[in-house]
Amino acid sequence: MKVVTIASYKGGVGKTTLSANIGAAIARMGRRVLLVDLDPQANLTLNFYDAETWQAGLADRRRTVKAWFESWRPHTAPPPLAGYVTTPPAAAAVIAEGGGRLDLLGSHTALGDIEMDLVGRLGGAQAHRSTRYYFDVYQQLALGLASFDPSDYDLVILDCPSHFGVITRAAVAACDHLLIPSRPDNQSTLGVEHLMRRLGRFVWEYNRVAELQSGLHPVVKPLEPRLLGVVLTMVQYYRGAPTRFLRPHIEGARQLGIPVFDAMLRVNNRGFAGAVDLPLPAVLSPDLTLDLARELFGLVEEFLVRIGAARGEAAPVEDAAVPVTSAWMS
Numbered sequence: 001m002k003v004v005t006i007a008s009y010k011g012g013v014g015k016t017t018l019s020a021n022i023g024a025a026i027a028r029m030g031r032r033v034l035l036v037d038l039d040p041q042a043n044l045t046l047n048f049y050d051a052e053t054w055q056a057g058l059a060d061r062r063r064t065v066k067a068w069f070e071s072w073r074p075h076t077a078p079p080p081l082a083g084y085v086t087t088p089p090a091a092a093a094v095i096a097e098g099g100g101r102l103d104l105l106g107s108h109t110a111l112g113d114i115e116m117d118l119v120g121r122l123g124g125a126q127a128h129r130s131t132r133y134y135f136d137v138y139q140q141l142a143l144g145l146a147s148f149d150p151s152d153y154d155l156v157i158l159d160c161p162s163h164f165g166v167i168t169r170a171a172v173a174a175c176d177h178l179l180i181p182s183r184p185d186n187q188s189t190l191g192v193e194h195l196m197r198r199l200g201r202f203v204w205e206y207n208r209v210a211e212l213q214s215g216l217h218p219v220v221k222p223l224e225p226r227l228l229g230v231v232l233t234m235v236q237y238y239r240g241a242p243t244r245f246l247r248p249h250i251e252g253a254r255q256l257g258i259p260v261f262d263a264m265l266r267v268n269n270r271g272f273a274g275a276v277d278l279p280l281p282a283v284l285s286p287d288l289t290l291d292l293a294r295e296l297f298g299l300v301e302e303f304l305v306r307i308g309a310a311r312g313e314a315a316p317v318e319d320a321a322v323p324v325t326s327a328w329m330s
Ligand SMILES: Nc1ncnc2c1ncn2[C@@H]1O[C@H](COP(=O)(O)OP(=O)(O)OP(=O)(O)O)[C@@H](O)[C@H]1O
Pocket: 008, 010, 011, 012, 013, 014, 015, 016, 017, 018, 039, 041, 043, 160, 161, 162, 233, 234, 235, 265, 266, 267, 268, 269, 272, 273
């Protein structure tokens, strides 16, 4: 079971679009995928449920990640996540053809309250100074995912909110790979730099606290997440090729030592609006055009090679994923 966190510092760069479409495409190819919506905006959830069904079937019936977080009691193991997972029916109908499976742990608009509770439990932003609940908070999601049988899912994707808060950090602590979407503009490129610094600092801090508390927490393994790289989204093309404004953003990321996916997503307002009358992401939509299908499945193939889960003879990518390092802190 591979766990990939999709995160960014800048909002609206395509995290949720990538989570929904990469996850659904891989499920459609016959694999078992779990999507986890960690954003109180619940956009990922709303890619798979209409608003009424989400309210009545998930939010009111406590089938959300918020309800799961709420059920946590200090110093006890979190309850198994499986009881909070749903199978979105419209997506399941399309995916079943290929023998795959797509499940979702939906979000709730009040997930932000949980985040505040978790911050309170940690003792504030300078959490490492008051470490009593440090691992209770940051390991909770990882333990929740560990409650699945490894054969339940081939891939788990964690879609994060656009800030580096406690829930995003818990996702970093629960994953083995990270993916950063970015738009080719200056603010998004700066956002990638900010995120790398925060990632480097968090992984360093976590491992340092684990070291200091090794007598108290013998089970804490050091974090070693690997960065798959940046996926450029909403790219403008001119006469069949990306505009020249793209180059500095690719070079910028490479200079920081971050891999950049060869595949990218073009601006496609109609294509990413989803299906007209069904809650389905673009890749499962009956209106999916051949061009967008090629683009999405091309990206998915590169993604599978980079996480080391491609079938067949795919050659390993040289810079497939780089370790998150404390050198990024400065
Ligand atoms: N390639 C694209 N072309 C056109 N529109 C896109 C493309 N990718 C995403 N969008 C649209 O841009 C908006 C933002 O995308 P998305 O929700 O995936 O970003 P996000 O990073 O998850 O945002 P947030 O920070 O709010 O969680 C959405 O309305 C989405 O449908």
